Amino acid sequence: MGRLIVERSVNGSACKPLPGLYVVATPIGNLGDITLRALAVLANADVIACEDTRNSGAMLQAFGIRKPLLSYHDHNADKRRPEILEKLGRGQCVALISDAGMPAIADPGFKLVRDCRDAEIPVIVIPGPNAAITALASSGLATDCFCFGGFLPAKSVARKKAILAYKQSAGTVVFYESPQRLSESLSDLAEALGPERPAAVARELTKFYEEVRRDKLLALALYYAAHEPKGEIVILIGKGETEESPMDIKSLLSERLKSLTLRDAVAEVAEMTGLPKKEVYATALDLTKNL
Numbered sequence: 001m002g003r004l005i006v007e008r009s010v011n012g013s014a015c016k017p018l019p020g021l022y023v024v025a026t027p028i029g030n031l032g033d034i035t036l037r038a039l040a041v042l043a044n045a046d047v048i049a050c051e052d053t054r055n056s057g058a059m060l061q062a063f064g065i066r067k068p069l070l071s072y073h074d075h076n077a078d079k080r081r082p083e084i085l086e087k088l089g090r091g092q093c094v095a096l097i098s099d100a101g102m103p104a105i106a107d108p109g110f111k112l113v114r115d116c117r118d119a120e121i122p123v124i125v126i127p128g129p130n131a132a133i134t135a136l137a138s139s140g141l142a143t144d145c146f147c148f149g150g151f152l153p154a155k156s157v158a159r160k161k162a163i164l165a166y167k168q169s170a171g172t173v174v175f176y177e178s179p180q181r182l183s184e185s186l187s188d189l190a191e192a193l194g195p196e197r198p199a200a201v202a203r204e205l206t207k208f209y210e211e212v213r214r215d216k217l218l219a220l221a222l223y224y225a226a227h228e229p230k231g232e233i234v235i236l237i238g239k240g241e242t243e244e245s246p247m248d249i250k251s252l253l254s255e256r257l258k259s260l261t262l263r264d265a266v267a268e269v270a271e272m273t274g275l276p277k278k279e280v281y282a283t284a285l286d287l288t289k290n291l
């Protein structure tokens with residue numbers, strides 16, 4: 001287990017952290033998810049860059065933190081960056097937060113990190129909550145391999161085109177989505193990736209109305225067309241059940257051969273994967289030969 005180290009300070013005192021850009025994760029709904037390091041850095045930063053000063057001001061107030069705030073969002077990021085870099089160049093300690101969760105993921109934070117790295121300004125990440133990872137962990141879909149697609153385009157033609165890039169994805173695919181576009185996006189996803197693909201919609205994670213709904217893609221599209229969703233949303237799409245690689249089939253079979261007869265193991269895996277029994281049987285025979 002690691003040690004608890006709250007930030008190293010300028011002169012060894014317990015207060016001001018060393019100069020640099022601090023990328024600080026904040027709660028995605030439940031304020032109890034703030035970390036000790038996040039509180040220490042935010043309370044001692046010279047300035048806090050955030051997407052929406054009103055929103056972040058309220059969050060900081062809940063922790064009794066009052067600091068100068070600087071807005072840094074999609075619409076002013078290019079203009080604001082030189083100003084922030086100048087502060088960092090003067091040895092200030094700048095904290096970057098987003099409206100919720102991990103800054104630099106699906107927001108303009110990454111451009112600031114990139115420019116700091118280019119200018120050899122220290123970047124220190126204070127990890128914590130993140131909507132995509134929380135949704136993934138909660139979904140029950142495969143997590144051994146996943147792909148984060150950020151936000152899909154708002155317009156249907158561009159969205160359908162963007163979705164095609166995920167057709168061959170080897171693992172679970174994760175998107176952020178707005179409640180207004182959820183059912184349209186689900187139906188475009190069902191059309192392109194297949195109506196039967198296992199999927200989940202994670203809504204209002206860590207909040208009072210948290211909900212994780214799992215179903216086939218088309219069923220989810222129909223559900224949300226009939227039940228208008230509210231709040232913040234993550235869409236997750238599992239691997240198609242017929243897309244198991246030979247390697248996966250081998251491990252599915254090996255697992256079952258520990259407790260089932262060859263015949264039963266083959267029948268179960270053939271049903272799970274949709275592959276012809278003959279093909280699964282041949283793989284099973286190969287496996288037993290090498291045992």
Ligand code: SAM
Binds near residue numbers: 234
């Ligand atoms: N950078 C943050 C992160 O990755 O944790 C997210 C920023 S992104 C601009 C905001 C999107 O994250 C929302 O539109 C929603 O899709 C997702 N999100 C944030 N909080 C959420 C929550 N509590 N439940 C579900 N999705 C959430």
